Amino acid sequence: MNDNLIFTESQSGLSAFFTKIYSLVGIGIGLSAFVSWLMLYPFQQNLLTIMTQYPWVYMGAFFIELALVFLASNAARKNTAAALPLFLTYSALNGFTLSFIIVQYAQTTVVQAFVSSALVFFVMAGIGATIKKDLSGMAKALMAALIGIVIASIVNIFMGSGTMNFIISIVSVLIFSGLIAYDNQMIKRVYHQTGGNVQDGWAISMALSLYLDFINLFLNLLRLFGRND
Structure with a gap:
């Protein structure tokens, strides 16, 4: 009976850990989507002005993003207070740079790519969370x-x-689909290896990995679906 109680508590703790991570992933994706929407609609003229007259703004934002990913990942590993603000800042800035890509595609193509990405993401996440085989x-x-x-x-x-470009996109979809499964298996592994005493830094680190998996999956599906746009 005590064994059943321990197992139940372990499963409950793992579920809470998954919930924390996916809440962060959802916030990150939601923030990126909101900033992209702002650039594509209320600030569309600003977007077009930057594209035609100030392309260095986009390139500058891109390189800042690379630095933010490194800083956020490093802060998460060290479990510092800066990890979450860096992750959110990166998500917002990524929404800004994504708008320059999304504007080149038809709205139906973007929706199709996003929905397909979400479906693939959750299927592979489910596989990663339940499969017994080590995916390392x-x-x-x-x-x-x-x-x-x-x-x-x-x-x-x-x-x-x-x-x-077509071949690269297909292979990239396969790569990031596999990484989604692996990252979800890693969540379970980290939780059990730490005996359930996982720090917030781990949650942010795993959320960042899954966020990057989703965004890259979305971008490559967008390129595949929008080849004729």
């Missing part, structure tokens, strides 16, 4: 493939190949 080996292979995709993307900037 798969994750290493996916990270190696991701490095290859980044290199191929840089090369394709100069080649401008539509076929190469």
